[in-house]
Amino acid sequence: MTQQITVTEHLLLHQKQIPGATGQFTHLFNELVLSAKIISREVNKAGLVDVLGFTGEINVQGEEVKKLDEYANRILIHRMARSGVLCAMASEENADIIDIPHGLPQGSYIIIFDPLDGSSNIDVNVNIGTIFSIYRRKSKVGTPVQSSDVLQCCDEQVAAGYILYGSSTMLVFTTGDGVHGFTLDPGVGEFLLSHPNIKIPEIGKIYSVNEGYWPYWSEATKKVVNHFKSADNVHGHPYSLRYIGSLVADFHRNLIYGGVFMYPADHREPSKPVGKLRLMCEAAPMAMLVEQAGGMATDGTKRILDIVPHELHQRVPLFIGSKHEVSIIRDIYEGQDG
Numbered sequence: 290m291t292q293q294i295t296v297t298e299h300l301l302l303h304q305k306q307i308p309g310a311t312g313q314f315t316h317l318f319n320e321l322v323l324s325a326k327i328i329s330r331e332v333n334k335a336g337l338v339d340v341l342g343f344t345g346e347i348n349v350q351g352e353e354v355k356k357l358d359e360y361a362n363r364i365l366i367h368r369m370a371r372s373g374v375l376c377a378m379a380s381e382e383n384a385d386i387i388d389i390p391h392g393l394p395q396g397s398y399i400i401i402f403d404p405l406d407g408s409s410n411i412d413v414n415v416n417i418g419t420i421f422s423i424y425r426r427k428s429k430v431g432t433p434v435q436s437s438d439v440l441q442c443c444d445e446q447v448a449a450g451y452i453l454y455g456s457s458t459m460l461v462f463t464t465g466d467g468v469h470g471f472t473l474d475p476g477v478g479e480f481l482l483s484h485p486n487i488k489i490p491e492i493g494k495i496y497s498v499n500e501g502y503w504p505y506w507s508e509a510t511k512k513v514v515n516h517f518k519s520a521d522n523v524h525g526h527p528y529s530l531r532y533i534g535s536l537v538a539d540f541h542r543n544l545i546y547g548g549v550f551m552y553p554a555d556h557r558e559p560s561k562p563v564g565k566l567r568l569m570c571e572a573a574p575m576a577m578l579v580e581q582a583g584g585m586a587t588d589g590t591k592r593i594l595d596i597v598p599h600e601l602h603q604r605v606p607l608f609i610g611s612k613h614e615v616s617i618i619r620d621i622y623e624g625q626d627g
């Protein structure tokens with residue numbers, strides 16, 4: 290009988306190792322796990338019930354909102370508000386910080402999430418995911434939450450992770466003590482430890498980027514991507530290109546197999562000169578995960594976790610994955626800058 294460790298058991302074990310841990314965090318995580326199970330149930334029957342397609346609304350990102358996006362956002366906001374341990378939250382789908390409704394108990398944590406990332410893939414049954422990032426407030430408990438409590442340096446994250454809705458539903462997260470993967474056993478409704486202490490291979494054989502944007506890239510970015518398309522690299526032959534168009538799925542594959550995911554700055558839209566991905570609800574949580582797994586994450590040259598956000602939905606170029614590849618990318622960009 291393989292040892293079946295649930296997320297809750299894993300967290301309680303971890304919590305015992307944190308002096309003065311109050312159990313607030315474990316409670317928050319249990320609510321997150323419940324949200325994941327509810328969203329997974331809906332994702333897995335999409336197509337059978339009326340959750341596919343668009344709501345007809347446009348979100349703060351200027352993107353059309355999918356019904357399942359909206360559903361996942363509602364579930365997370367509802368469950369997180371009632372966790373009793375948050376003082377604020379933020380969603381990729383909402384323009385502003387979401388306050389905890391008056392009358393509900395509050396705590397010292399802040400969660401920032403992308404409720405259903407990769408939503409352009411929902412209607413064609415391609416893997417999608419929920420991404421989350423957790424901070425502890427800096428301002429005094431009992432005083433109004435400050436924007437600085439939310440816009441903290443990305444290195445201040447106390448936890449980060451994602452739920453991947455695919456051939457199985459997986460929860461992968463870190464609390465700063467390694468990266469651990471849990472797979473949902475739908476028969477018993479529990480996430481069971483399936484990938485303890487995940488480490489990303491030092492050198493990868495895969496690169497992930499949307500090459501359709503080639504005409505909009507800088508010469509330095511073209512040099513970076515050419516490094517992986519040519520034989521002029523550590524392998525002496527081109528890397529394999531794998532690109533799903535769903536960050537959680539692309540990241541998860543590279544985390545397990547090794548490789549690098551790139552979303553460079555491009556010049557398609559003058560309003561988004563630094564690319565499409567959001568710092569706080571996509572790049573920062575993935576950066577904490579990959580570093581905890583022995584990898585690297587930069588904006589091309591600067592460590593993602595060293596960035597202090599200036600606004601909630603700011604975007605950032607992202608190069609993330611195996612240490613060797615992300616280091617090579619940094620050297621190429623720095624070399625171009627002279």
Ligand code: P6P
Nearest residue numbers: 406407408409499534535536537
């Ligand atoms: P593109 C999904 O919409 C997303 O935010 C990420 O999940 C994914 O990596 C990226 O956009 C794909 O963007 O421009 O290649 O379609």
